[in-house]
Amino acid sequence: GAVVSQHPSRVICKSGTSVKIECRSLDFQATTMFWYRQFPKKSLMLMATSNEGSKATYEQGVEKDKFLINHASLTLSTLTVTSAHPEDSSFYICSAVNSGGSSYEQYFGPGTRLTVT
Amino acid sequence: AQSVTQLDSHVSVSEGTPVLLRCNYSSSYSPSLFWYVQHPNKGLQLLLKYTSAATLVKGINGFEAEFKKSETSFHLTKPSAHMSDAAEYFCVVTSSWGRRALTFGSGTRLQVQP
Numbered sequence: 001g002a003v004v005s006q007h008p009s010r011v012i013c014k015s016g017t018s019v020k021i022e023c024r025s026l027d028f029q030a031t032t033m034f035w036y037r038q039f040p041k042k043s044l045m046l047m048a049t050s051n052e053g054s055k056a057t058y059e060q061g062v063e064k065d066k067f068l069i070n071h072a073s074l075t076l077s078t079l080t081v082t083s084a085h086p087e088d089s090s091f092y093i094c095s096a097v098n099s100g101g102s103s104y105e106q107y108f109g110p111g112t113r114l115t116v117t
Numbered sequence: 118a119q120s121v122t123q124l125d126s127h128v129s130v131s132e133g134t135p136v137l138l139r140c141n142y143s144s145s146y147s148p149s150l151f152w153y154v155q156h157p158n159k160g161l162q163l164l165l166k167y168t169s170a171a172t173l174v175k176g177i178n179g180f181e182a183e184f185k186k187s188e189t190s191f192h193l194t195k196p197s198a199h200m201s202d203a204a205e206y207f208c209v210v211t212s213s214w215g216r217r218a219l220t221f222g223s224g225t226r227l228q229v230q231p
Binding site: 034049 | 153159160161162163166207218219220221222223224
């Protein structure tokens with residue numbers, strides 16, 4: 001149980017285009033999901049908190065107009081990287097909190113590797 | 118505010134010897150602490166968690182960690198390293214209040230020599 005999927009697992013796009021990444025909780029409902037970014041050989045940096053039915057909360061320094069987050073259902077959050085540039089190339093990881101489970105445990109997706117050429 | 122410091126960016130041990138990965142934390146509220154492992158090209162896997170119950174926490178694959186409030190530490194140990202333990206390990210803290218966002222340490226790369 002407690003499986004989180006991400007799609008796609010890997011994407012290559014051209015500079016200036018937009019890319020959408022999906023995060024799904026497969027066997028539980030998640031009112032809260034988180035989006036992280038991981039640079040090569042670095043730790044995870046929290047980008048934003050995605051709340052079902054309301055606006056996402058962005059961390060300081062993260063451009064909300066560039067990283068659009070939508071959490072339209074209890075099992076799906078999407079991150080859209082708009083007008084992507086090579087510096088947006090990174091590993092993006094989502095996590096989900098089980099609304100009906102422990103308050104502290106987050107379940108992580110396998111990540112999406114984005115390469116912008 | 119909360120933060121985590123992993124004291125070693127890289128640890129190398131021989132197979133069969135003990136593993137110690139060090140972590141110190143800072144939190145304004147009662148913290149919950151976790152250790153996650155990330156194998157190359159794999160997702161994050163929870164090893165163990167501390168959430169104000171027993172201070173000695175046992176996790177998967179023979180790992181355990183002890184919460185020491187006086188030292189603000191949560192070091193990860195394993196009595197005998199296995200080749201499959203080679204990976205990146207993250208110490209993580211969250212507070213019992215607020216958005217429950219996780220704060221990750223910088224990571225420790227564990228290398229296991231045959």
